[in-house]
Amino acid sequence: MKEGAQARPGGRTARTRDAVLAATLAEMSEHGYGGLSVEAVAERAGVHKTTVYRRWATKASLVVDAVSVFAQSSVGVPDTGDFAEDLRLLAQAIRLALSGRDGGGVVRALFSGASEAPEVRALLHRFWAVRLSQVRPIVERALARGELPAGTDPDEVFKHLCAPLYSRLLVTAEPITPDAADRAAAAAYLVARAGILVLPPVAP
Known part of the structure; x- marks a missing residue:
């Protein structure tokens, strides 16, 4: 990045996170906690499952993040x-x-x-x-x-x-x-x- 340039607020990382959390809520709504899988979340969000696992090590941590955002917003x-x-x-x-x-x-x-x-x-x-x-x-x-x-x-x-x-x-x-x-x-x-x-x- 050139000197003096500013990074875009949020950018691709924020968009990916939002897409994954939205996909998590949708999957949870349709299939319940037991039927939710990281693979299905990744497919719905349009990302590779390794992208999800890189930020959320477990299904539980992914759901915690998604529901916390849902409750706040x-x-x-x-x-x-x-x-x-x-x-x-x-x-x-x-x-x-x-x-x-x-x-x-x-x-x-x-x-x-x-x-x-x-x-x-x-x-x-x-x-x-x-x-x-x-x-x-x-x-x-x-x-x-x-x-x-x-x-x-x-x-x-x-x-x-x-x-x-x-x-x-x-x-x-x-x-x-x-x-x-x-x-x-x-x-x-x-x-x-x-x-x-x-x-x-x-x-x-």
Whole structure:
């Protein structure tokens, strides 16, 4: 490279990584964790399998990377200045993520694969940790504005928001409709406002 020239941001390496991770999510969505293979991922991504193995030594490490990126990018964190609206928008974002081409399949694969392999159980915990980290700022901002009782547990708010949506995906196999997402957000809002999700006092 000539002096003073700058490398392109990302470039071929970044494009290859994105293609491999997208292919991993698609394969996982279609075939589950157990049916996913590095060879199939490489073929779908249009790269040689040695290219995949050079960066990800095992199938588990590849899936961990793909799902971590998926969890970070698939749901945005709203900041409208209103707790109820933030919850509603978050619920709708989760609905869209779970209803997307790969989203629901990836989540189903994680839950089914958790009984197959320890690394998938660990990955499922990481997936939830990322999701929980996304809702904490919403609750912290609401606490600062005085919209919630002091001591409200952000993790419990998230669980109450998500449970109806994930139940439709994993238990009842019902469509996750916009109305269902709005109802889940409204219920979580009312429960939180009522002080039911306040952390118990810590014993001295």
